[in-house]
Amino acid sequence: MNGVVQGGWEFVIAAYTITGLAFVIYAISLFARLKELKKHD
Amino acid sequence: MKSKVPYIFLAVGAALLLFGSYWGLFIAPAEQYMGNVQRIMYVHVPSAWSWMLAILWAFGCAIAFLFTSNMKWDSRMEAGVEVGILLAFLLCCQGAIWAKPTWGVWWDWDPRLTSVAVLLVASLGIMALRSFVDDPVRRAIWSAVATIIASVDLPIVYFSVKWWNSLHQQQSSPNTVSSAFYIPLRVNAFGVLFLMIGFIWLRTRVAALKLRQETAIPHTYEEAGELA
Amino acid sequence: MLSAALRKELLLQWRTRSQMMAVFVFGATSLLLFSFAIGPNAEMLRTFSSGFLWLGLLLSSTLTLAESFHTEMENRAFEGLLLLPSDARALYYGKAIANWLQLTLLGCALVPVMVILYDAGTMQLLKLLVIIMLGAAGLSAPGTLYAGMTSQVKAKQMLLPLLLFPLIVPALLASVKATSLVILGDPMGQSKAWITLLLAFDLIYWSLCGLLFGRVVED
Numbered sequence: 255m256n257g258v259v260q261g262g263w264e265f266v267i268a269a270y271t272i273t274g275l276a277f278v279i280y281a282i283s284l285f286a287r288l289k290e291l292k293k294h295d
Numbered sequence: 296m297k298s299k300v301p302y303i304f305l306a307v308g309a310a311l312l313l314f315g316s317y318w319g320l321f322i323a324p325a326e327q328y329m330g331n332v333q334r335i336m337y338v339h340v341p342s343a344w345s346w347m348l349a350i351l352w353a354f355g356c357a358i359a360f361l362f363t364s365n366m367k368w369d370s371r372m373e374a375g376v377e378v379g380i381l382l383a384f385l386l387c388c389q390g391a392i393w394a395k396p397t398w399g400v401w402w403d404w405d406p407r408l409t410s411v412a413v414l415l416v417a418s419l420g421i422m423a424l425r426s427f428v429d430d431p432v433r434r435a436i437w438s439a440v441a442t443i444i445a446s447v448d449l450p451i452v453y454f455s456v457k458w459w460n461s462l463h464q465q466q467s468s469p470n471t472v473s474s475a476f477y478i479p480l481r482v483n484a485f486g487v488l489f490l491m492i493g494f495i496w497l498r499t500r501v502a503a504l505k506l507r508q509e510t511a512i513p514h515t516y517e518e519a520g521e522l523a
Numbered sequence: 524m525l526s527a528a529l530r531k532e533l534l535l536q537w538r539t540r541s542q543m544m545a546v547f548v549f550g551a552t553s554l555l556l557f558s559f560a561i562g563p564n565a566e567m568l569r570t571f572s573s574g575f576l577w578l579g580l581l582l583s584s585t586l587t588l589a590e591s592f593h594t595e596m597e598n599r600a601f602e603g604l605l606l607l608p609s610d611a612r613a614l615y616y617g618k619a620i621a622n623w624l625q626l627t628l629l630g631c632a633l634v635p636v637m638v639i640l641y642d643a644g645t646m647q648l649l650k651l652l653v654i655i656m657l658g659a660a661g662l663s664a665p666g667t668l669y670a671g672m673t674s675q676v677k678a679k680q681m682l683l684p685l686l687l688f689p690l691i692v693p694a695l696l697a698s699v700k701a702t703s704l705v706i707l708g709d710p711m712g713q714s715k716a717w718i719t720l721l722l723a724f725d726l727i728y729w730s731l732c733g734l735l736f737g738r739v740v741e742d
Contacts, residue, residue, distance in 0.1 A: 262330055262331050262332035262396045263331055265332055265335065265392050265393070265395065265396050266320070266331055266332060266334050266335055268392050269335040269338060269339070269388070269389045269392045269393065270316060270320070270335075270338060272385070272388050272389070272392075273338050273342070273385055273388075273389065276381060276384070276385055277309075277312075277490060280381055280494065281305060281494070284494065284497045284498060284501065285497075287501045288497065288500060288501055288504070291501060291504040291505060291508065292504070294508060361738060413689045413692050414689070416685075416688070416689040417686075417689040417690060419685075420682070420685040420686045420689065421686075423678075423681075423682060423685055424672075424673075424676075424682060424686060427676050427677055427678050427682060428676060436738050436739070436741070437672050437739060439738075440668075440672075440735045440738060440739055441669075441672075441686060443731075443735065444665060444668075444690060444728075444731065444732070444735070445689070445690060447727065447731060448689075448690055448692075448693070451693045451723075451724060451727070452692050452693050454693075454720075455692065455693035455696045455697060455720060456692075456693075456696065458696075458716070458717075458720070459696050459700060
């Protein structure tokens with residue numbers, strides 16, 4: 255590989271977005287599950 | 296009142312991750328050869344470190360459960376496996392997104408990523424196993440055994456794929472970032488780590504609550520117990 | 524203790540030997556189907572022949588491994604067999620060895636199919652036998668453990684492959700590479716390394732799974 259990889263911002267944004275979304279969605283799923291379980295306790 | 300500490304971990308982790316990512320995206324200079332695409336490493340490498348810790352955590356809890364038979368370790372292990380699945384999934388996505396502009400293909404059989412993919416499937420299998428076993432104790436024993444077997448396999452998978460791949464691949468794997476880019480990497484490393492700790496902590500609570508409700512004795516039985 | 528368990532397993536296998544025929548047909552049919560993925564390209568078929576052989580063996584193993592606990596499940600024989608702690612270990616190794624022999628036999632039976640379909644023969648028959656034995660051992664140790672587990676569960680047919688396949692990746696890689704080198708030629712003498720890896724995998728899992736089996740079948 256010689257030369258510099260040009261641009262590529264779309265990939266960077268995609269990677270960061272997926273990471274951020276995954277963490278947010280997982281956190282929300284945890285909060286929802288906890289709320290649901292505490293209701294029945 | 297349950298401790299609020301896991302929420303603090305989540306908040307601090309998110310803040311660190313946002314700060315580190317901002318630095319990595321807008322302040323740190325583009326890498327010499329890889330250009331801007333290398334910035335993906337600022338989340339990829341921290342995720343990889345946390346993933347390995349999650350696997351180690353699940354492995355430790357599995358062993359602790361087999362020795363103590365205390366169901367707390369089963370809940371902790373379940374949390375570790377699930378958070379491990381989350382991180383492994385992210386690693387595969389980030390790795391593929393990095394590989395496309397770099398090598399021109401979505402998957403280049405990098406030994407580290409391939410090992411992650413194998414462990415991802417294994418972890419999904421463990422969660423599937425758990426969902427099919429009704430008896431909590433049996434479920435705990437079996438998934439602990441499966442977790443130990445899968446964790447022991449991780450280094451073997453890594454070496455075998457590395458060997459297998461070295462015969463074909465001339466390209467080198469994504470290496471850790473050079474010292475000029477320490478700050479975003481370190482900040483994000485702590486960010487993802489704290490998020491992972493918070494997630495495992497809360498997910499353990501979910502598992503423990505589910506277990507308690509699963510094995511709860513209805514009131515009528517408690518009264519019936521007085522007759523026994 | 525172990526010899527009694529092994530004798531029982533081999534007797535069981537002998538009594539159900541017609542099933543072995545069915546599994547062989549399954550394996551041979553798989554090899555046939557794989558060739559359709561490539562097409563009638565003799566060169567390519569020969570190149571990938573060892574991969575097809577081991578994939579066929581792996582798929583067939585899900586049938587034989589699941590069957591190996593069939594008797595115990597049918598007659599609820601587990602409880603009777605496990606009166607002593609040493610029973611579990613003997614039961615495991617007896618079954619694992621029997622499964623290993625069965626898979627080795629199956630592997631050897633599929634070799635002529637491979638030779639015919641893919642023009643992939645070799646004169647190094649002894650080395651091929653060793654590789655088949657070691658690879659079959661790699662499948663049989665964790666396979667027997669997981670078969671014991673999943674035989675007691677509802678979704679047994681789906682769970683066994685799901686649990687086993689990711690686990691045996693190193694054994695599969697090593698077996699395929701070593702077999703491929705035997706068939707296609709090994710100018711740099713790499714097969715020893717792969718056989719060593721296979722051996723290491725076998726040693727680790729034959730001990731680990733034997734250790735853990737007792738917990739899997741305890742009541």
